[in-house]
Amino acid sequence: MTISSQSTNLVRNNVISGNFYGVRLSGSTATDNTIRNNYIGTDAGGTLDKGNSNDGIRIEGSPNNLIQDNTISGNNNDGIEISGGATNNRIFGNHIGVFANGSGSLGNSANGVNLNTASDNLVANDNTIRYNGGSGVFVSGGTGNLISENSIANNSIIGIQLSSGGNNNTPAPQLISAENGVGYIFITGQLTGMLPNTVYTLEFFSNTAPGIQGETYIFTSTVTTNGSGSASFTAGPPVSVGNLTPITATATDPNNNTSQFSGAVYVFGEAPVLTSTPTYTPTMTLTPSATSNFRPTPTYTFTPTNTSPPGAATNTPTRTPTKTTSGSGGGGATVTVKTPTPSRTPTLTFTPTLLSQYQTLTQLATANTIEPTATPATPTSTLVPSATLVPATNTATATVPAALDTPDAGDGGILDGTGGGGEGGDLFGQLLGGGGFSTILWIFIGLAVILLVVGGAMELMRWLNSRAD
Numbered sequence: 211m212t213i214s215s216q217s218t219n220l221v222r223n224n225v226i227s228g229n230f231y232g233v234r235l236s237g238s239t240a241t242d243n244t245i246r247n248n249y250i251g252t253d254a255g256g257t258l259d260k261g262n263s264n265d266g267i268r269i270e271g272s273p274n275n276l277i278q279d280n281t282i283s284g285n286n287n288d289g290i291e292i293s294g295g296a297t298n299n300r301i302f303g304n305h306i307g308v309f310a311n312g313s314g315s316l317g318n319s320a321n322g323v324n325l326n327t328a329s330d331n332l333v334a335n336d337n338t339i340r341y342n343g344g345s346g347v348f349v350s351g352g353t354g355n356l357i358s359e360n361s362i363a364n365n366s367i368i369g370i371q372l373s374s375g376g377n378n379n380t381p382a383p384q385l386i387s388a389e390n391g392v393g394y395i396f397i398t399g400q401l402t403g404m405l406p407n408t409v410y411t412l413e414f415f416s417n418t419a420p421g422i423q424g425e426t427y428i429f430t431s432t433v434t435t436n437g438s439g440s441a442s443f444t445a446g447p448p449v450s451v452g453n454l455t456p457i458t459a460t461a462t463d464p465n466n467n468t469s470q471f472s473g474a475v476y477v478f479g480e481a482p483v484l485t486s487t488p489t490y491t492p493t494m495t496l497t498p499s500a501t502s503n504f505r506p507t508p509t510y511t512f513t514p515t516n517t518s519p520p521g522a523a524t525n526t527p528t529r530t531p532t533k534t535t536s537g538s539g540g541g542g543a544t545v546t547v548k549t550p551t552p553s554r555t556p557t558l559t560f561t562p563t564l565l566s567q568y569q570t571l572t573q574l575a576t577a578n579t580i581e582p583t584a585t586p587a588t589p590t591s592t593l594v595p596s597a598t599l600v601p602a603t604n605t606a607t608a609t610v611p612a613a614l615d616t617p618d619a620g621d622g623g624i625l626d627g628t629g630g631g632g633e634g635g636d637l638f639g640q641l642l643g644g645g646g647f648s649t650i651l652w653i654f655i656g657l658a659v660i661l662l663v664v665g666g667a668m669e670l671m672r673w674l675n676s677r678a679d
């Protein structure tokens with residue numbers, strides 16, 4: 211079938227097989243045609259190779275056409291070739307190189323899609339491009355061809371091949387690692403040789419087999435290059451895949467120049483469990499304002515900033531702010547500062563007064579004055595010093611003179627050395643020692659008797675001598 215220089219045709223629900231080209235659009239005025247839901251190169255069951263002997267669909271310089279939801283398999287050249295500078299053609303949701311049901315190998319002999327000096331076309335939105343004899347998508351010479359969110363695998367060369375400046379030969383990302391997390395994979399990589407200071411869209415794919423292809427689209431993120439056209443990136447696609455799953459990626463610049471697929475990295479091991487670490491910025495507000503005799507309860511507000519890596523679960527901060535106040539008072543005493551809680555909330559009461567019709571406006575205003583009936587509670591905070599004063603221990607010893615002997619009822623006050631009724635003894639007894647008094651007394655008495663006897667004897671002898679004269 212050839213549509214030459216004709217527009218707005220609809221080719222739908224046909225089996226177009228066994229021809230030279232399946233469908234051929236030719237000329238710049240062959241625009242706005244739609245080719246939808248046809249089997250091109252297969253049998254009516256969509257599983258047998260009844261390929262056209264050249265391309266399944268060939269567009270030669272014709273812009274703005276839509277190729278959607280077709281099965282284009284088994285053709286003996288490219289599945290689709292767009293050439294001659296054709297622009298703005300859209301290739302959406304086709305099965306290229308597989309059975310009509312999307313699985314099974316029924317490749318076209320050359321590329322799945324061949325963008326041959328064609329620019330600004332779209333190969334996007336869930337095309338399946340597999341088992342073709344060349345590359346999945348071959349871009350040669352044109353630019354701005356967006357290749358996005360397709361399933362591209364099992365093609366004989368590579369998934370996306372840029373040639374002859376196609377898509378400006380945008381370099382593929384370089385994946386460095388992919389680790390398995392819980393419900394996500396953690397990918398690191400870098401861009402080099404890209405446009406400086408440019409935002410690139412990264413698309414990530416998982417694969418069931420190694421290769422430079424992209425079988426299952428899983429994630430999109432963006433990264434901005436520096437002034438040297440380089441950037442490092444991390445990504446955390448929230449998907450679960452098995453260990454050793456090959457991961458690949460593409461990069462697309464803002465002008466829709468999509469790169470080739472990167473080489474694969476293999477998901478390995480288990481990434482650390484990513485937990486967010488919220489950063490708290492505490493602020494304290496006092497409502498109402500504190501006064502000299504009223505200290506309101508502080509109200510704390512925490513503003514969390516989640517710093518989770520991409521793909522990690524977002525934690526909800528649950529921390530309850532606390533406040534600890536301590537300090538010291540004068541003299542080293544420890545002071546506990548108590549924060550009061552207002553025990554009463556001022557309320558307003560309003561008691562309307564029934565007015566007579568003769569009251570003035572002034573009276574009316576006075577009668578309806580709203581007065582608060584409660585006042586803020588007396589503050590309950592006190593400064594409680596816990597230090598106590600401990601008197602010093604007095605260690606001086608006083609010398610107390612002994613009491614003089616005093617008369618007592620036991621001995622009538624005589625200085626006889628004996629105590630009366632528990633007295634320790636009179637002065638005479640004390641000087642002499644109470645225990646030796648009677649012995650000394652008796653010595654005196656003995657001496658006196660001796661003196662008396664001697665004296666008497668001398669007087670007797672004098673008398674006897676005088677008689678003898």
Ligand SMILES: [Ca+2]
Nearest residue numbers: 261284285286
């Ligand atoms: Ca064939």
Ligand SMILES: [Ca+2]
Nearest residue numbers: 265287288291
């Ligand atoms: Ca071709």
